[in-house]
Amino acid sequence: MKRIKYHAVVDSGLLDIFQTGIQRWYRQEGRDLPWRHTTDPYHILVSEILLHQTTVKTVEPVYRRFLERFPTVTDLANASLTEVKTITDPLGYKIRGQWLHQIAQAVVSQFSGVFPRTLEELLSLPGIGRYTAGAIMSFAFGYDAPILDTNVNRLIGRYFAIDYKDSSAETKHQLWSIAEAIVPSGQAREFNNALMDMGAMICTARKPKCLICPVAVGCAMLAEQPTRAAEERVQYRLRTE
DNA sequence: AAAGCGGGGTC
DNA sequence: GACCCAGCTTT
Incomplete structure (x- = not known):
C-alpha cells in the first residue's frame, strides 16, 4: 500500500x-531541568505526562515526589491507583494518574517490562499522543524524532x-x-x-x-x-x- | 473541528 | 476577566 x-x-x-x-x-x-539529567524512558514518560498543560515550575516538585515513591515502572505498576492519584491529582487533569498507572502495567505485562521503542507502540498506550511519543523517542532513546x-x-x-x-x-x-x-x-x-x-x-x-x-x-x-x-x-x- | 478536562499563574 | 501552560481523548 x-x-x-x-x-x-x-x-x-x-x-x-x-x-x-x-x-x-x-x-x-x-x-x-531534572528530567534533562536522565535518559530513562520511564522518567521521561513521567515528566512528559505531568507536563501536559502544566508549567515546569508546578511540575518539578511533583516529579521528584512521584519518582521517589515509584522509582521504577514495576513499582508503579504494583502500586494502587489511589496512591498514584494522591500525588498527581493536585496538578489538575486528574486522568493523568490513571494513564501513568495503566501505562506502567502495560509495559510490564505487554512489553515484558521493556519500554517500547517505536512510535507506533508508544502511541498505542493511554495518554501518549504524537507529542509525548516524539518526546520519549528523542529524549529517552535519542532517535531523530x-x-x-x-x-x-x-x-x-x-x-x-x-x-x-x-x-x-x-x-x-x-x-x-x-x-x-x-x-x-x-x-x-x-x-x-x-x-x-x-x-x-x-x-x-x-x-x-x-x-x-x-x-x-x-x-x-x-x-x-x-x-x-x-x-x-x-x-x-x-x-x- | 470543537468540546472537555483543571489548578495555578500572568497581565 | 481573558489568556496561557512540554496534550490527549471523546464527541
Missing part, C-alpha cells in the same frame, strides 16, 4: 540560521510564517512536517530541548523577546513582506512512502 503525503522542504539559508542560532543559544542559556508542543508550535509558526493558531488538519500537518524537517541529524535530543526553551523563554506567547532572539534575523514575524514570506520559506513536495 503506497501512501502519498506532503513533506516540508525548508529554505536552506533560513534553516541554517535557525539551527545554528538556536543551538548556540541553548548551550549558553538553556534551562537545567520531531516534537510539536505549544512552544514549538508557536516558535515554528512565527519563524516560518504559518498561522499556528489555526486548528485545521492541513495546518497541523504543515507544522509537524516542518518540525520533522528541521531536526539536525543525530542531535534531536538537544535540538528538541532547545526548541522548547526558545518557545518558553524567548518566543513567548505574550510579548516575545524579539530584541534578544538569536534567530530574529531570519524570522517571518519581523520580515518586511510577511504575506509573501510563507511560500519562500517552506515548500511542500509530494513524497511516496
Whole structure:
C-alpha cells in the first residue's frame, strides 16, 4: 500500500540560521531541568505526562515526589491507583494518574517490562499522543524524532510564517512536517530541548523577546513582506512512502 | 473541528 | 476577566 503525503522542504539559508542560532543559544542559556539529567524512558514518560498543560515550575516538585515513591515502572505498576492519584491529582487533569498507572502495567505485562521503542507502540498506550511519543523517542532513546508542543508550535509558526493558531488538519500537518524537517541529524535530543526553551523563554506567547532572539534575523514575524514570506520559506513536495 | 478536562499563574 | 501552560481523548 503506497501512501502519498506532503513533506516540508525548508529554505536552506533560513534553516541554517535557525539551527545554528538556536543551538548556540541553548548551550549558553538553556534551562537545567531534572528530567534533562536522565535518559530513562520511564522518567521521561513521567515528566512528559505531568507536563501536559502544566508549567515546569508546578511540575518539578511533583516529579521528584512521584519518582521517589515509584522509582521504577514495576513499582508503579504494583502500586494502587489511589496512591498514584494522591500525588498527581493536585496538578489538575486528574486522568493523568490513571494513564501513568495503566501505562506502567502495560509495559510490564505487554512489553515484558521493556519500554517500547517505536512510535507506533508508544502511541498505542493511554495518554501518549504524537507529542509525548516524539518526546520519549528523542529524549529517552535519542532517535531523530520531531516534537510539536505549544512552544514549538508557536516558535515554528512565527519563524516560518504559518498561522499556528489555526486548528485545521492541513495546518497541523504543515507544522509537524516542518518540525520533522528541521531536526539536525543525530542531535534531536538537544535540538528538541532547545526548541522548547526558545518557545518558553524567548518566543513567548505574550510579548516575545524579539530584541534578544538569536534567530530574529531570519524570522517571518519581523520580515518586511510577511504575506509573501510563507511560500519562500517552506515548500511542500509530494513524497511516496 | 470543537468540546472537555483543571489548578495555578500572568497581565 | 481573558489568556496561557512540554496534550490527549471523546464527541
